[in-house]
Amino acid sequence: YNAYRFFFTYLLPHSAPASLRPLLDKIVNATGELHWGIDETAAQLERVLNLYKSGEYLQNTTRIPKTEYRRVPEAFIPDENYRCWPSYHHKGCLLSVFDVNEAIEICDSYSQCKAFVLTNQTTWTGRQLVFFKMASNPIVPDPDKITYVKVTG
Ligand SMILES: *[C@@H]1O[C@H](CO)[C@@H](O)[C@H](O)[C@H]1NC(C)=O
Ligand SMILES: *[C@@H]1O[C@H](CO)[C@@H](O)[C@H](O)[C@H]1NC(C)=O
Numbered sequence: 738y739n740a741y742r743f744f745f746t747y748l749l750p751h752s753a754p755a756s757l758r759p760l761l762d763k764i765v766n767a768t769g770e771l772h773w774g775i776d777e778t779a780a781q782l783e784r785v786l787n788l789y790k791s792g793e794y795l796q797n798t799t800r801i802p803k804t805e806y807r808r809v810p811e812a813f814i815p816d817e818n819y820r821c822w823p824s825y826h827h828k829g830c831l832l833s834v835f836d837v838n839e840a841i842e843i844c845d846s847y848s849q850c851k852a853f854v855l856t857n858q859t860t861w862t863g864r865q866l867v868f869f870k871m872a873s874n875p876i877v878p879d880p881d882k883i884t885y886v887k888v889t890g
């Protein structure tokens with residue numbers, strides 16, 4: 738119950754991918770109502786974690802990119818940050834993605850986003866960290882990064 742009260746209710750439902758939200762809401766509710774013990778709670782959390790790590794949570798979403806992107810290997814955009822929530826970086830928009838298609842979806846869904854940069858860093862769940870950017874100038878060489886720039890028709 739204390740895990741519900743101090744952690745789950747604040748951390749679990751927010752900023753989770755839409756397809757995982759019902760599962761997380763169920764965990765919050767069932768622990769808040771004392772319907773589950775620790776074993777069942779752990780098993781349900783593992784289940785969500787596996788859907789998240791494997792990318793299965795993306796399966797039921799339609800994945801048709803709206804915009805075309807130009808791929809610039811070994812390149813980085815040092816400036817042009819904007820803030821987003823939840824971000825791993827306090828000055829810029831640094832989010833984790835399962836793959837490049839998820840990064841495209843995120844950039845497509847936000848009109849301010851004009852480019853993004855895949856880094857070679859990952860989170861503990863193996864998701865790649867990506868900087869989202871307001872513009873693509875300047876682009877500087879960086880062997881560890883790949884830049885994608887929105888192609889405006
Ligand atoms: C759990 O869900 C029920 C039914 O929607 C609701 O009445 C109850 O307040 C919820 N409990 C918690 C702790 O979220
Ligand atoms: C995807 O949809 C199928 C069929 O509706 C469902 O059984 C499955 O749980 C869904 N997967 C996710 C990750 O939401």
Ligand SMILES: *[C@@H]1O[C@H](CO)[C@@H](O)[C@H](O)[C@H]1NC(C)=O
Nearest residue numbers: 856857858859860880881882
């Ligand atoms: C990213 O690349 C740099 C330079 O090649 C390397 O030092 C660093 O260990 C790499 N980081 C990861 C997480 O692979």
